[in-house]
Amino acid sequence: MLDFHAALKKLRNHLKNNDLRFTNERLTILEEIFQFPPHFDAEQLFIYIRKKHNHISRATVYRTLDLLSQIGIIKKENLGKDYASYELDYKMPHHDHLICEICGKVIEFADDIIEKRQREISENNGMVMVRHQLQIFGRCKEHTE
């Protein structure tokens, strides 16, 4: 699992290799992401960051989220809301999500049987699979009557 220092190194590396600048804003945003819950929304994060660093703009937060996604430090996810969610990109190569409809709790899982079956289904339908996403919505222990 990616820790802050590994992420920072990855970021600096990417910036250097692409003639991009290592800015205070980018550092701050990366730091704050690591303070934040592992699954989060851009706007939530922006509001949180804005409170602590009132010079950082929405545009910069969104731009940085895009940047970090490209590098593979975070990952844009659809978690059933009508806006994007992000998560820290753990080492687990593919994983999908169980989401509690009541409390929003997110559990990650990876399953070989499903992965394999997806590849088979793609082939059977004449497609080459590039990526996939699976969300299971339900109720967690605390929210089942």
Add this chain to the structure above:
Amino acid sequence: MLDFHAALKKLRNHLKNNDLRFTNERLTILEEIFQFPPHFDAEQLFIYIRKKHNHISRATVYRTLDLLSQIGIIKKENLGKDYASYELDYKMPHHDHLICEICGKVIEFADDIIEKRQREISENNGMVMVRHQLQIFGRCKEHTE
């Protein structure tokens, strides 16, 4: 698979049972949905309908899409865009989607192995599954180099 007359009957029934009105607008929108590709976006549909029936407003189209979703005539789907897609709600009870990243073609599939495995995964994680969605993105025959 649901045909227009079955859908219309379902709609009239629901309206009657819920003290709602059968309006020209609702009829027109239902008719146009059946003229349209089986997977569509609200805004696309609105523009198409607006051309032919220039008195029908965006609000009515969106309201009717919600209504038809509640009844189960259409279904709101996430097909990887950052706005909602809809599809005619076929009889196939659960199905998921293969989506070509290049041309947007959508293929439907249902798979017992995956369905079963999802239930197992939910249980193993202490959740009761309510619904799920799986999208496989890839390239269809015509768009594989």
Add this chain to the structure above:
DNA sequence: ACATAAAGTGTGACTCAGTCTCAATTTAAC
């Protein structure tokens, strides 16, 4: 067919997430 009450409609203002422009600032590299 007609009156009536309740539901539905169109308009346009609004929201919300996200993007864009551009002048001013900051960074990296010499």
Add this chain to the structure above:
DNA sequence: GTTAAATTGAGACTGAGTCACACTTTATGT
């Protein structure tokens, strides 16, 4: 320290979708 190029903040803008409300239409009882 200079300089060119990258980055930033502000706020205007976009696009999907929602909302309020005056006006219209429907369903029902007569």
